[in-house]
Amino acid sequence: MTIPLSELDIINVILKGKIGRLGCIDNDEPYVVPINYLLDGRSILSHSLPGKKIYAMRANPRVCLQVDQIHDNYRWRSAIAFGRFVEIERPAERRAVIAKLLSRFPQLTPVESAIVHDAAAPDSVVFRIEVERLTGVEEE
């Protein structure tokens, strides 16, 4: 039986998680991919090389991030943050976001490392999800 989570519990699930499933809409079809992310205030920060999810979110910025803590098939919590994709393009802001992501995910890739040291590194797309609404349930 599932029970709604309190907002505090929802925020804790999202704060503690490192991998979430990003849901977006691609040509009127749902699309879900795992991403590493960081919750920072009311923003979820992430980055990606250009690809299907980035093109989909640019075309339709309504997205959600689902994060769960699964103990087993019958005891789990799942939280969802609904919001809006916003691409971060200013070099200083890109560097600041990448630095935060790297402090949580320390294994640098050449592209990310380049962004921290040189704002001109072009390939990686840095973005935030502006969180508008949270929901969550648990089964226990």
Added chain:
Amino acid sequence: MTIPLSELDIINVILKGKIGRLGCIDNDEPYVVPINYLLDGRSILSHSLPGKKIYAMRANPRVCLQVDQIHDNYRWRSAIAFGRFVEIERPAERRAVIAKLLSRFPQLTPVESAIVHDAAAPDSVVFRIEVERLTGVEEE
């Protein structure tokens, strides 16, 4: 760096998984929830009590199921099956699907047990996703 998975690898990821993230569209907004499922031929079988995801899929049957094998943040595989939600309403077919699900997820709930023994048990929604397209990538 992500690399496309072969169709065989994609099917293996989905076959071995027990928890997937179902993506659907609810009022023009993406919605993602974890579900237990079973891949059976070209169908993904599952069930749920009525609720937001069921109402969303009845209104818009385009769905996807994302399944991953995450070793760590930098080594993972993710597969997606895209398809169409089909509700299973014939009592004999409902019983057959629930029996398959129970053989993979043996912990009965009262509702599911009732369906196996009495087709009239009304509450649980039994459904399949008719898989139309598969994609998958790995990062290694």
